[in-house]
Amino acid sequence: MEKLQLGYVKGNDIMTKICVMTTVHHAYDGRIYHKQCKSLRKAGYEVTLLAPKPDKQIEDDGINLIPIEKAQKEWKRFLHTFSVFKQAKETKADLYHFHDPELLPVGVLLRLFTRKPVVFDVHEHYPNAIMSKKYLKKWLKNPVRIAYEIIEKISLPTLSGVIYTTEEVGERYKKYTSCKIENYPLPEMFPSTSRENKKDEYLLYLGGITAIRGIEELVEGFSHVLKLKPDAKLLFVGSFESKSFEEKIHEKVNKLGLKDNIAFKGKVPYQEIERYLSEATIGIIPYLPVPNHLVCLPNKLFEYMAAGVAVIASDFPHYRKVVESSNSGLLVNPERPQSISKAMITLLENSNLAKEMGGNGEVAFSNKYNWKSEEKKLFSFYQKLLKK
Numbered sequence: 001m002e003k004l005q006l007g008y009v010k011g012n013d014i015m016t017k018i019c020v021m022t023t024v025h026h027a028y029d030g031r032i033y034h035k036q037c038k039s040l041r042k043a044g045y046e047v048t049l050l051a052p053k054p055d056k057q058i059e060d061d062g063i064n065l066i067p068i069e070k071a072q073k074e075w076k077r078f079l080h081t082f083s084v085f086k087q088a089k090e091t092k093a094d095l096y097h098f099h100d101p102e103l104l105p106v107g108v109l110l111r112l113f114t115r116k117p118v119v120f121d122v123h124e125h126y127p128n129a130i131m132s133k134k135y136l137k138k139w140l141k142n143p144v145r146i147a148y149e150i151i152e153k154i155s156l157p158t159l160s161g162v163i164y165t166t167e168e169v170g171e172r173y174k175k176y177t178s179c180k181i182e183n184y185p186l187p188e189m190f191p192s193t194s195r196e197n198k199k200d201e202y203l204l205y206l207g208g209i210t211a212i213r214g215i216e217e218l219v220e221g222f223s224h225v226l227k228l229k230p231d232a233k234l235l236f237v238g239s240f241e242s243k244s245f246e247e248k249i250h251e252k253v254n255k256l257g258l259k260d261n262i263a264f265k266g267k268v269p270y271q272e273i274e275r276y277l278s279e280a281t282i283g284i285i286p287y288l289p290v291p292n293h294l295v296c297l298p299n300k301l302f303e304y305m306a307a308g309v310a311v312i313a314s315d316f317p318h319y320r321k322v323v324e325s326s327n328s329g330l331l332v333n334p335e336r337p338q339s340i341s342k343a344m345i346t347l348l349e350n351s352n353l354a355k356e357m358g359g360n361g362e363v364a365f366s367n368k369y370n371w372k373s374e375e376k377k378l379f380s381f382y383q384k385l386l387k388k
Contacts, residue, residue, distance in 0.1 A: 015044060015045065015046040016044075016045050016046065016094045016095070016386065017045070017046045017048070017091065017092065017093040017094045017095075018040055018045045018046065018047050018048070018093055018094070018095050018096075018097060018382075019048045019050065019088050019091045019093035019095070019096045019097070020032060020036065020037055020040075020047065020048070020049045020050070020051075020097045020098075020099070021049075021050045021051075021084055021088055021096065021097070021098040021099065021100075021103060021106070022049075022050070022051050022052075022098070022099040022100055022103075023050075023051075023052065023068065023070065023080060023081050023084060023100055023102065023103065024052075024070075024099075024100045024102075025051065025052075025099060025100070026051070026052065026054065027049065027051035027052055027053070027054040027057075027065060027067065028054060028058065028269070028270060029051075029270070030183075030270040030299070031123075031183045031299070032049070032051070032099055033049065033051075033063070034186065034270055034271075035183070035186060035371050035374075035375070036097075036375075036378065037049055037063050038061075038063070039371075039375040039378065039379075040378070040382075041061075041062045041063055043375075043379055045382075046064075047062070047063045047064065048063075048064040048065075048066060048091045048093065049063055049064065049065050049066065050066045050068055050084055050087055050088060051065065051066075051067065051068065052067070052068060052069070052070035053067035053068065053069060053070070054067070066087055066091075068083070068084065068087070081100070081102050081103050081105070081106055082105070082106065084103065084106050085106045085109050085110065088106065088110055089110060089113060089114060093114075093116060094116055094117075094386065095116060095117045095118075095119065095382060095385060095386060096110045096111075096114070096116060096117070096118045096119070097118075097119040097121060098118070098119070098120060098121065099121045099123065101122075101126050101148060101152070104120065104151055104152060104155040105151070105155070107120055107155065107158075107159055108155050108158045108159065111158050111159055111160065112158065117160035117161065117385040117386060117388065118159050118160050118161075119159070119160060119161045119162070119163060119381075119385065120155075120156070120159050120161070120162050120163070121162075121163045122162060122163065122164040122165070122169060122173070123165070123183075124165075124169065124292055124296050125168070125169050125172075125291070125292050125295045125296060126148060126152070127145045127148060127149055128290070128291035128292035128294075128295065129292045130144050130145045130148060131145060131290075131291060131292075132212055132290045132291070132292055134210075134211075134241060134242065156173070156176055157176075159176075160177065160385050160388070161176070161177040161178060161179065161381065161384075161385050162176050162177070162178040162179075163178070163179050163180075163181050163378075163381065164178060164179075164180055164181075165180065165181065165182050165183060165296065165297065166180070166182075166295060166296055166297055166318060167180070168294075168295035168296075168318075169295055169296060177384075177385070179377055179378075179380075179381040180377075181374050181377050181378055181381075182297065182369075182374055183299045183374075184299075184302050184365075184369045184370050184371045184373070184374055185299065185302050185303050185306045185365070185369075185370060185371060186370070186371045187306070187365075187366070187370045187371070187372060189271075189273070189274050189306070190274055190277070190303075190306040190307050190365075191274075197278045197279050198278070198279060198280065198281050198308075199233075199279055199280075199281060200281055200348070200351045200354075201229060201231050201232045201233060201281075201348060202232075202233050202235070202279055202280050202281055202282070203222075203232065203233065203234045203235070203280065203281070203282045203283075203284060203344065204234075204235050204237065204276060204277065204279075204280035204282070204283050204284065204304075204309065205218065205234065205235070205236045205237070205238070205283075205284050205286075206237050206238060206273065206276070206277070206283065206300045206303065206304070207237075207238045207285075207298070207300050208238050208239060208241060209236060209238050209239065209240045209241065209245070209246075209249070209264075210240075210241040210245070211241070211245060211288075212287070212288050212290050212293070213286065213287050213288065214286030214287055214288045214314070214334040214335075214340075215245075215249060215286075216248075216249070216252065217286060217288075217334060217335060217336070217337045217340060218234075218284060218286045218337075218340060219249065219252055219253060219256070219258065219262070220252070220256070220337040221286075221337035221338070221339075221340030221341040221344065222234050222258065222261070222262070222340075222341065222344065223256040223257075223258055223341075224337065224338065224341035224345075225341050225344045225345055225348065226258070226261055228345055228349075229345065229348050229349075230261075232261060232344075232348060233261055233262075233263070234258075234261060234262045234263075235262075235263050235265060235276065235280070236262070236263070236264045236265065237265045237266075237267075237268055237273070237276050238266075238267055239266060239267040273303065274307065277303060277304070277306075277307035277309055278307060280304075280307070280309050281309065281310060281347070281351070281354050281355070281358065282309065282310050282311075282312060282344065282347050282348070282354060283300070283303075283304030283307075283309040283310070283311055283312070284311075284312045284313075284340075284344075285298055285300055285301055285304075285311065285312070285313040285314060285319070286312075286313075286314060286332070286334045286340055287314045287316075287334060288314070288334050288335060289314070289316065289334070289335070293314070293316065294316055294317070294318075295318070296318070297318050297319070297322070301313060301319065301322060301323075302322075302365060302369045302370075304328075304329075304361065305326065305328050305361030305362060305364060305365045305369060306361075306362065306365040306369075306370070307358075307362075308358040308359060308361065308362040309358050309361070310328065310329050310330075310347055310353075310354040310355075310357040310358045310361070311323055311328050311329025311330070311357070311361060312329055312330050312331075312332060312340065312343045312344060312347070313329060313330075313331055313332070314331070314332065314333075314334040315331035315332060315333060315334075319331065322364075322369070325364075326360050326361055326363075326364035327357060327360045328357050328358070328360045328361030328364060329357050329361065330343040330346065330347065330357075331343075
């Protein structure tokens with residue numbers, strides 16, 4: 001019962017109100033809704049979520065969803081977000097928590113007009129991420145990056161706190177009130193009984209299907225695998241970044257004769273991810289070495305580990321630290337299809353090694369890399385800001 005009292009104002013029965021905001025992420029996003037909002041609600045906070053309108057709304061979850069229309073064009077997102085200010089202010093929250101960089105002006109306005117704590121939740125190294133955006137013209141990337149850095153520098157002194165992931169991302173926010181909270185998976189999503197369904201020659205790629213995530217190199221690498229392992233299957237669960245890239249990948253799959261061995265399932269609800277992970281023996285993260293990937297940790301790495309799936313990941317310092325310390329997989333050069341195929345063949349030809357690495361990852365997840373440890377940091381950070 002002690003945890004359930006965290007969200008209450010000391011000395012009375014009034015619940016502390018939290019307003020969480022996103023204009024970009026899905027209303028039932030894994031990090032925002034299933035982890036943070038649900039944890040806060042469980043801890044006794046009254047939670048209101050402002051997020052893009054979902055196709056179907058979840059009822060009776062104790063979280064008040066205020067659906068907003070999502071901007072159709074990327075460049076309109078900054079203009080669209082100002083309407084969020086009015087809706088957020090009307091919630092009369094005791095603390096505001098926003099998740100998108102374009103909401104920085106909204107966060108500043110809320111802080112100035114309400115005098116309540118306002119938290120900026122940083123998901124990635126945004127200046128680096130801007131330089132990788134496909135929708136931005138090459139000549140426009142540097143001006144947009146500089147403009148963002150100026151807006152962020154002006155906004156941060158007004159805000160109450162910053163939440164970030166990884167030490168490298170956090171370097172930008174050390175002089176502010178900040179807290180490192182990783183986006184580790186929920187333990188309850190990965191029951192150990194699911195290990196019985198695993199298939200030895202079943203490989204999985206989970207997440208957005210984009211060029212900078214090494215999809216072309218992965219497909220080419222998999223074509224070499226089939227020469228030795230013709231029964232191997234590679235499943236993609238996630239959406240393509242664009243119609244043109246989808247056509248390009250399908251053309252490559254057909255050209256290499258992989259149509260019978262590769263399947264694309266599209267994007268699935270967060271709750272259904274475990275179903276695909278439960279069957280996979282090998283999970284692949286072939287991200288290319290763009291600046292943002294070099295300082296961030298993908299949540300998919302920990303989802304693979306949570307499900308007892310052996311990992312094949314790009315050999316970046318952050319990834320290496322997790323994979324090698326837990327002995328949960330193999331590291332590859334993502335720019336060389338031969339390196340990816342060699343790792344896949346190694347695990348496919350040695351099922352005992354794959355199972356051992358999958359088991360090691362599962363132990364590391366249970367002991368360290370799970371959301372239970374991170375939600376405690378969230379509660380403590382909130383209490384620190386609310387006391388101020």
